Every structure is written in structure tokens, then in C-alpha cells.
Amino acid sequence: DAGITQSPRHKVTETGTPVTLRCHQTENHRYMYWYRQDPGHGLRLIHYSYGVKDTDKGEVSDGYSVSRSKTEDFLLTLESATSSQTSVYFCAITQLLAGGRNEQFFGPGTRLTVL
Template identity: 90%
Template sequence: DAGITQSPRHKVTETGTPVTLRCHQTENHRYMYWYRQDPGHGLRLIHYSYGVKDTDKGEVSDGYSVSRSKTEDFLLTLESATSSQTSVYFCAISESNRVGLETQYFGPGTRLLVL
């Protein structure tokens, strides 16, 4: 599991409330990612980080913000949750393999339901 944990694992919240999901890694990886997974859409990148305080937007970043104040923690915040953000959220890290490809390892996921 590449030493990745996510918390909480399940959350139910109401529309308009702020929500923060946490990803924690224990192996000092530089790159970390947040994805959402929805039926028919596969995994879509929300934001990623390439170091402490260094982050960039992915394909579906609207409505989400991230922070990385320590190497081991990458936080995803929904400032004001909407029902369209009901999804399964996965955190990932990447490391370069012997051909230079950054291969990804995923956490166990957080199931978020926005009512």
C-alpha cells in the first residue's frame, strides 16, 4: 500500500459545509495526487503536489483547494460541498521506475456523500 493512509474513510456531509480530507504517507515521496472516481468517468486528477507548498491544478480542480505544509501530509478541502462532489476520493504518490516512468500507488480511498 506504499504507506498511504486516508482519513476519514467515509464521510456524510450536507451541502454548503466545508470538508477536509487528509492523505498521509510515510515514505517521504515528493509527488502526491488527489483523484476522484465516478462511474463512467474513471479516475480524474483534482490537484497534485510536487513538494512542500508546491501544488498545481488537475483536470477537475474547480471547487477544491489543497495544501501541503509537510512532506507527509496532503490535504484536500471542499470549501462548500455540493452534491456533485459526492464521489470516492483517492490519494496517490508516484515514484520513478527503471524506465523513468512515474508509476503511481494509491491509497484506500475516502467515500464522500454530500446530501
């Protein structure tokens, strides 16, 4: 599992409230990613980070912000949660290998319900 944990694992919140999800890794990987998984859409990239304080937007970044103040933690924040953000959120890291190969490992996911 490449030492990836996510917290919380489940959360129910109300529309308009702020929510922060945490991804923690123990193996000093440079790249970290946040995805959401929804039926019919597969996995969609929200934001990613390529180093401390270095982040970039993905396909579905509207309504989300991220921060990475230290290598091991990548935080995803919903400033004002909406029902359309009800989803399962996955964090991932990329391990770069010799010869340009890479593997991407995922955390266990956080199920977020916005009422």
C-alpha cells in the same frame, strides 16, 4: 501500499459545509495526487503536489483546494460542499525509478456523500 493512508474513510455531510480529506504517506515521496472516481468517468485528477507548498491543478479542480505544509501530508478541502462532489476520493503517490520508469500507488479511498 507504499504507506498511504486516507482519513476519514467515509463521510456524510450536508451541502454548503466545508470538508477536509487527509492523505498521509510515510515514505517521503515528492509527488502526491488527489483523484475522484465516478461512474462513467474513471479517475480524474483534482490537484497534485510536487513538493512542500508546491501544487498544481488537475482536470477537475473547481470547488477544491489543497495544501501541503509538510512532505507526508496532502490535504484536500471542499470549501462549500455540493452534491456534485459526492464521490470516492483517492490519494496517490508516484515513485520514480531508474530509467525514467515510475509507479503510482494509491490509498484505500474516502467515500464522501454530500446530502
